[in-house]
Amino acid sequence: MRFGSLVARDLRRAWRGGGAAWPVAFFLLVACLFPFAVGPDAALLARIGGGVIWAAALLAALLPVERLVGPDIEAGVMDQFAVQAVPLPLVAFAKTVAHWLGFAPPLLLAAIVAAGLFDLPAATLWRVGIGLAIGTPGLAALAVATSALVAGLRGSGAVAGLVMLPLAIPLLIFGAGSLDGGAAALKLLAAVSLLLTAGAPWIAAAAIRIGMD
Amino acid sequence: MSALVFADVACIRSGRILFDGIDFSLGAGDAALVTGPNGVGKSSLVRLAAGLLRPAAGAVRRDGATALLGEAHALDPELSLARALAFWVGDRTPSALADVGLAGLGEVPVRVLSTGQRRRAGMARVIGGQAPIWLLDEPGNGLDEAGVMLLEAAVAAHRAAGGIVVVATHQPIALPDALPVRLG
Numbered sequence: 560m561r562f563g564s565l566v567a568r569d570l571r572r573a574w575r576g577g578g579a580a581w582p583v584a585f586f587l588l589v590a591c592l593f594p595f596a597v598g599p600d601a602a603l604l605a606r607i608g609g610g611v612i613w614a615a616a617l618l619a620a621l622l623p624v625e626r627l628v629g630p631d632i633e634a635g636v637m638d639q640f641a642v643q644a645v646p647l648p649l650v651a652f653a654k655t656v657a658h659w660l661g662f663a664p665p666l667l668l669a670a671i672v673a674a675g676l677f678d679l680p681a682a683t684l685w686r687v688g689i690g691l692a693i694g695t696p697g698l699a700a701l702a703v704a705t706s707a708l709v710a711g712l713r714g715s716g717a718v719a720g721l722v723m724l725p726l727a728i729p730l731l732i733f734g735a736g737s738l739d740g741g742a743a744a745l746k747l748l749a750a751v752s753l754l755l756t757a758g759a760p761w762i763a764a765a766a767i768r769i770g771m772d
Numbered sequence: 773m774s775a776l777v778f779a780d781v782a783c784i785r786s787g788r789i790l791f792d793g794i795d796f797s798l799g800a801g802d803a804a805l806v807t808g809p810n811g812v813g814k815s816s817l818v819r820l821a822a823g824l825l826r827p828a829a830g831a832v833r834r835d836g837a838t839a840l841l842g843e844a845h846a847l848d849p850e851l852s853l854a855r856a857l858a859f860w861v862g863d864r865t866p867s868a869l870a871d872v873g874l875a876g877l878g879e880v881p882v883r884v885l886s887t888g889q890r891r892r893a894g895m896a897r898v899i900g901g902q903a904p905i906w907l908l909d910e911p912g913n914g915l916d917e918a919g920v921m922l923l924e925a926a927v928a929a930h931r932a933a934g935g936i937v938v939v940a941t942h943q944p945i946a947l948p949d950a951l952p953v954r955l956g
Contacts, residue, residue: 568848568859575850635844639860642822642840643901771824 562653569657576626579665582619586666589615590673601678608677609687609738612670616691617727619666620658620698624719627654627706628767637767647764651703655760659699667691683738690734690748697730697752700759707763711770730755774836774904775799776821776936781830783816790816791955792829798936798951800904803927805947806940808955814940815843817955818909821938836936837903841911845890846897847882853893854878861900868900869893873922887914892922899926906930906937912945920945 593611594604628651631637640650667688674684705723709715729751736744775798782792790813798804806814819825820832822840847856853874858865869875872892877885885893891914898906906927912920924946927937939947 564859572848633844635842635846638822638824638840638842638844639846639897641824642838642907643903644837771819772826 565653573661586619629710651760651763663695697755704759707766784828800934803950805950812956839898839901839903849883864900868896
């Protein structure tokens with residue numbers, strides 16, 4: 560089983576399930592709600608805009624979490640991988656790559672639109688873009704691990720939010736922190752993202768394996 | 773040389789002992805026929821053999837690659853049968869489909885296949901997987917007479933080529949000289 564075919568399969572399934580449209584629409588909707596909530600104060604919106612984009616990105620990454628791992632366990636696909644000695648961490652990493660490809664690039668484009676809504680300065684938009692590019696792999700890995708942990712639970716969507724959002728706080732802190740121009744925050748963001756990307760597939764694989772028993 | 777060995781294996785599910793003291797050894801060309809009433813642990817025995825469950829006691833040893841025909845067909849329902857199967861067996865898809873009598877249905881989406889056709893498709897993955905150890909859980913479910921005959925022929929050919937087969941079933945399937953494993 561080649562890694563590329565694992566990624567291609569998950570990408571194809573993500574596209575069939577609505578593709579990039581859902582996370583992007585959700586992301587823009589959340590971004591649109593904030594100006595309504597805090598009022599049309601241009602200076603205030605420009606100040607909080609970057610942080611709002613980060614929070615919206617977090618929620619958008621969480622959106623397809625029920626569809627990432629659960630359906631494959633139910634359909635017996637994970638059993639087949641295990642029997643054929645395909646390493647489950649590799650499967651989880653392939654799901655991370657596919658999830659990232661499915662939501663992060665469209666999100667980066669949508670962030671430009673959201674920046675327009677908040678009238679963000681160009682420098683801030685750049686920092687948001689760089690931060691999202693660094694942080695979204697960590698978000699994708701976290702979403703896959705969460706999906707594996709809550710697979711098979713009733714109301715797994717709600718539980719997934721409770722599991723994932725607290726764990727994503729470091730990404731949010733350093734991501735939003737990098738907006739003030741701190742290179743140190745970007746480095747810490749990269750470190751957290753790398754840790755999640757490298758570690759989460761092992762957690763996902765362990766969760767899938769325990770679920771088989 | 774491939775082998776499948778159960779050494780004094782016990783299985784506990786949700787605090788209940790399903791079976792214990794299961795002890796057998798299969799070598800090239802051997803087969804085991806697992807029978808017993810519903811709920812006695814036939815599927816659990818197959819999952820133990822596949823390494824998906826851990827035995828509560830004893831040990832399971834598998835030498836050689838393994839193919840599993842489980843309850844779920846594990847084929848993407850939105851794809852055509854040939855593409856869904858090709859994800860698992862690659863170039864061997866056409867010959868595997870021909871072996872189970874589905875050669876004409878390669879372009880049909882998996883979601884519109886009947887129960888028996890899905891069962892045959894699952895069997896095609898086992899055949900196309902080229903693993904020496906076959907673990908078949910209720911392979912006859914939903915199959916018509918012709919399907920059961922194809923299944924028996926495929927199993928016989930696999931054994932003749934030195935393969936190992938474990939069949940768990942509640943319906944009669946001809947498995948000459950198979951080791952009987954009676955549960956319950």
